[in-house]
Amino acid sequence: MSSPAAVPPPVTEVIEVAGDWLPPRLAQVEERLAQVATGHGPELGSEAEATLAAGGKRLRPLLLLICAGEQGAESAIPAATAIELVHMATLVHDDVLDGAPVRRGHPTVFARSGRDAAVAVGDLLFSRAFAELAAAGGAESQVAELSAASVGLALGELAQRRDAYDLALDEDRYTRRCALKTAKLFESACRIGRLASGRPGIEDLGAFGREIGLAFQMLDDVLDVTGPFERTGKARGTDLLDGTVNLPLIVAIRRDPSLADLDLHGLDPAGAEAACDRIAATGALDEVRERARAAISSAKGSLDSPDFTDADRMVLGLIANALVERYS
């Protein structure tokens, strides 16, 4: 298990291109996150600390700081911290919803301390996100962005629950759900960062974030079908077992309509693995990977305007590529 501060290789490359200013800023975010974890007395510490230390790629803070740039990054530390806290709050609540025992190789708050503690820990992380922004001062537009993103996350979660087990789900509805549940926080990371930079191009960068967020979700969906456990930390077909109709399944049903008869309610882990094999056999995974690549291209296309420098395009392009490579 990597330590929380360890940076995955593609991110290292991004840092090399972005410049020496980035690592100290990322370290500041890590330090703020650690302070949040330990700042509520020893009794809470264990819960929150385990959640924060479970790590993760800190993709959203990275994106936010990159978009803020060298000049804007220092003022964006609270927002970069806050966006990771919102992300974590969502994960903790998602694990309650999914009854998930393990995340990133560590037991979830849900598994360690039960549903009740997990709901409250999520609420706490969520509240601390806004407290972090407010303590920084002058961050009114950041509060607007982050609260709008949080509203989107909750609506996306509700959409996912409402659409659960619905094999007639279409791709439009899937995309709308992912735009809320996954892409919205990437979009906000880009927008908040650009706001902090004082440079124009906020809408374009928001579009960039949304597209790479969609690609991220599609590739995550593919991993749910392919596994292996050693890589994803969860069983193949976990989405199917949860009733979550993901893009590979939607595409597979289009290619092989007999899959529409799948009984998601009656699936056990072995049945889910078998369903994953059927989905893969349709060629749906390559189609979804292709769709993700197209989203990445579209993301890069958002940066064509003269508001962006070649240096912007290079570093943001690297992040976009890193997302794809991670899954390829």
Add this chain to the structure above:
Amino acid sequence: MSSPAAVPPPVTEVIEVAGDWLPPRLAQVEERLAQVATGHGPELGSEAEATLAAGGKRLRPLLLLICAGEQGAESAIPAATAIELVHMATLVHDDVLDGAPVRRGHPTVFARSGRDAAVAVGDLLFSRAFAELAAAGGAESQVAELSAASVGLALGELAQRRDAYDLALDEDRYTRRCALKTAKLFESACRIGRLASGRPGIEDLGAFGREIGLAFQMLDDVLDVTGPFERTGKARGTDLLDGTVNLPLIVAIRRDPSLADLDLHGLDPAGAEAACDRIAATGALDEVRERARAAISSAKGSLDSPDFTDADRMVLGLIANALVERYS
């Protein structure tokens, strides 16, 4: 069942003393809450609308607007709306934790739509609270206050879970928990309102809010022991069944140490009623009522400073009295 806009009698009296400016402001808050309920499409509408329409006394917005005063009330509408949204989010999540089927005579979101939807609806209401503040603009100090209050609510909830079933709980620990879980939002209502008024005395008003919040919780604890169901909408001894060690129980154990042998884990509803009778027999309820009255006196004492007018003292005193009367 009263309609959501119906105002309980003591509140009517407060409005009479405060002035004609107050009812239109309260109506504006109601309107904003209705817009939040219906502003996320028909699919969410039913969830959120039912939650918001389940009503409640709107005590926190009332307190906030009173503290803002005639001059500050208009600018405080978003904050008054936001504080009620945070309160509601907490209720929705509490109902998940408690597995509560009914609140205020209506089925809870948890009961109607399940745990998953309830976690997400709570998250949504919570996010909307901050979005409401941010949309209003210029509310940075309000975001700081409200997020600090939300952190307190979550910490209080965690403390309650941690202390569950612990019959050795002492009064200090009980008070600290209630200061977070219940009193903090009253305190913030007062502070945010006073901030909006532009007048001094924020700390004193915060102390006023905290003390009436503590009184509110103590009297709520008494009602949990006395019932009746027709009045409280929940069975006697619901706290005991949840493992929540409340002040009447703590006081009763001091008066009758044999109560320390109570087996909270093994209680059924009939056993909880019997335990309530034993608690009442110790005279603990009168002691707790007396403690609540002392907190109300202490609250009023916070307003002695020349920062407050006689009119301030009169209207805030009425609110404090209304809390006690409601429970007497």
